[in-house]
Amino acid sequence: MRCPACQCNNSRVLESRSAESGHSIRRRRECSKCFRRFTTYERIEFVPLTVVKRDETKEPFDPAKLMRGILLACGKTEISLAKIEEIVDEIEADLQSSLLKETTSIEIGEMVLRELRDVSEVAYVRFASVHRQFQGLDDFLETLQNLQTYRSLTDAETRITDSQ
Numbered sequence: 001m002r003c004p005a006c007q008c009n010n011s012r013v014l015e016s017r018s019a020e021s022g023h024s025i026r027r028r029r030e031c032s033k034c035f036r037r038f039t040t041y042e043r044i045e046f047v048p049l050t051v052v053k054r055d056e057t058k059e060p061f062d063p064a065k066l067m068r069g070i071l072l073a074c075g076k077t078e079i080s081l082a083k084i085e086e087i088v089d090e091i092e093a094d095l096q097s098s099l100l101k102e103t104t105s106i107e108i109g110e111m112v113l114r115e116l117r118d119v120s121e122v123a124y125v126r127f128a129s130v131h132r133q134f135q136g137l138d139d140f141l142e143t144l145q146n147l148q149t150y151r152s153l154t155d156a157e158t159r160i161t162d163s164q
Contacts, residue, residue: 003031004038011038049095050102058102061095063088070112073127077120087115106131121147 001011010032019026024043030036049061067088074084091111095103109131116124128134128143 001029001040003034003036005036006031006034008033046096047099047101051108052102052104054105061092061103063092066091066108066112069130070116070123070127073116073130074120074123075126077123079120079123083119087112087119090115117147117150121151 002009003011008031011029012032013027014030014037015028017026018024019041020043024041027040027042029038029040031038050058051061052058067084070084070087091108094111095108109127113124113128113131116127124147125140125143129140132139132143134140134143
């Protein structure tokens with residue numbers, strides 16, 4: 001690491017510790033030439049993600065926008081802000097780990113629905129109604145039917161696992 005004072009390329013690490021809630025490493029260094037001390041941070045470099053919207057326009061992925069959409073769906077439910085942040089972080093991590101530079105808003109919406117399905121039926125239906133652009137009662141009924149089938153299957157799997 002280059003010293004900010006004398007531009008020497010030799011420095012030694014005096015101390016390393018986690019910073020920014022584990023998202024980076026803070027290092028105290030000392031220049032081997034002028035002995036000046038300085039701090040550096042090491043962070044993971046993320047590939048910028050692009051979202052392809054339904055109308056084929058593209059925009060950078062914005063976790064805050066995703067958070068707003070989930071917050072609207074979860075309004076007046078028992079879901080905590082911490083749980084919503086966890087969902088957003090998990091989706092963003094999944095997108096980053098996929099190594100794709102582009103993803104569609106439809107794929108992101110389906111990821112949200114998979115998360116909400118196990119958290120809150122009300123939030124799931126609210127989010128689905130916007131994401132899947134419900135046109136009438138039949139769309140709601142179909143979604144409720146699918147949700148009920150999913151619940152029945154997961155309940156059956158739980159009972160089988162518990163009985164073993």
